[in-house]
Amino acid sequence: SISTTEFYTRQWWPDIKDFFKRYDIPFTSYLIFNYNQDVRAPYTEGEFYVADDTVTVTTAREILSTTGRLGFHGYNHVSPTVHKTKMNKVAWPSLAAIKEGWTVARQTWIRLFGEYSLPFSYVAPNNVIQDEAIEILHEVFPSIKVVSSLRATADDETVHEFGPHPTIPDLYFIPRQTSGYVFTSFVRYLIASSISGSGIWSHFIHADDLFDPYRSEGKTWDQLKGDFHKMISFVKQQYPWIRFVDIREAYQTLRWIDATGIEFNWDEERTTLRVESTEPGLLVRIRTNAMSLRELDGAELVHRYSRMPVVIVRLTKPVHRFVFRPDR
Incomplete structure (x- = not known):
């Protein structure tokens, strides 16, 4: 048998690094300083050093010294809210x-870690954060430009849609859509729904999923890794046009998309689609239904699905023309 620290350092962390390197996926690791429930001063930081050989500090510095990024998860795991909820038994x-x-x-x-490394993104503990706390977060950590909670939930967690904060212009919501290693039919549905809808997929994993019977479904680490491989393979095979980007590039890309003006106009016969955009490079998903794309000008075909009437195109000029013909 091995200790929890040994599992994380000798098996989980090397496996995760190899996994993301294999699939060329950039990632952000979210740091938390305590798992206590202290909500009044004095605030201590001792738990961050409890692991053998202060491995948490060593791992964080390793991430900063490579291509990984560190995000902020909280002083502790008490959600930043003054309200108790089913998900949040302790409140500030x-x-x-x-x-x-x-x-x-x-x-x-x-x-x-140095002031230069202050976090760019924040994930709310238990996916709960009240609106006023977001303003405080921006005040204490002006380096943070991304806040993540959930995009949808049936519980009392905080829900945000992808988009800018209503009153803090440089703050952006990038919510979580799926999580974990287990690749079930429901997770497959959520991924397909996310990418087919918004064209975005955001996914979180937890280092301790293995030790949670609910999140791991009782599977071993090798079985969870196998499921995770199937999940990423599914995304890459079904959505080859998806780019895996880190949180900074996601922020920049989504803000760029928001700022890009686009207009669609069909001709009277609905066989020619004229698209005007203010910036080249935008990916557009077009449902062709009972039509086939025959000609395109000012754009390039990125992907054509064989089993559903959908094409993915990249706009390359300010004005784009697509000609469709009925399927025979």
Whole structure:
């Protein structure tokens, strides 16, 4: 048998690095300083050093020294809200207390990793964050430009759609759509729904999923790895036009898409589609239904599905023309 620390350092972490390298997937690791439930001062930071050989600090520095990124998950795992919920049994006594905890986390981050490495993105513990806390987060960590919760839920977690914060222009919501290693038919459905709808897929994994019977479905680490391979292979095979990007590029790309103006117009016979865009490079998904794409000008064909009436095209000029003909 091996200790939990040995499992993470000798097996899980090397396996995860090899996995993302194999599939050329950039990733962000989210850092939390405590799993205590302290919501009043004094705020300590001792738990971050409990692991053997302070491996948490060593691993974080390894990530920063390579192509990986560090994001912020919280001072501790108590959601930044003053309201108790089913998902959040412990609540902060005030917004001021949340700010104090995050301020300690910021100071610790700078001391351990340097101010240059302050986080760009934040994931809310338990996927819960109240609106006022987002404003405090922006004040304490102005480096953070992305906030992640959930895109949809049946519980009392916080839900955000992809898009900018309504009052903080440089802050953007990039919510989680799926999570975990287990590749079930429901996860397949969620992935297909996400990519076929918004054209975006965001996925989270937890290092401790193996130790949670619900999240792991009782599977071994080797079985979970096998499932995760199937999941990524499914995405790459079914959606070869999808680009895997890190959180900074996702932020920049989504803001660019939001700023890109686009207009669609059909002719009277609905056989010719004219598209005008303010920027080249935009990917467009077109349902052809009972028609086939015969000609295109000002765009390039990226992918044509053989089993459904969909084409993916990249716009290359300000004005684009697509000609369709009925299928025989």
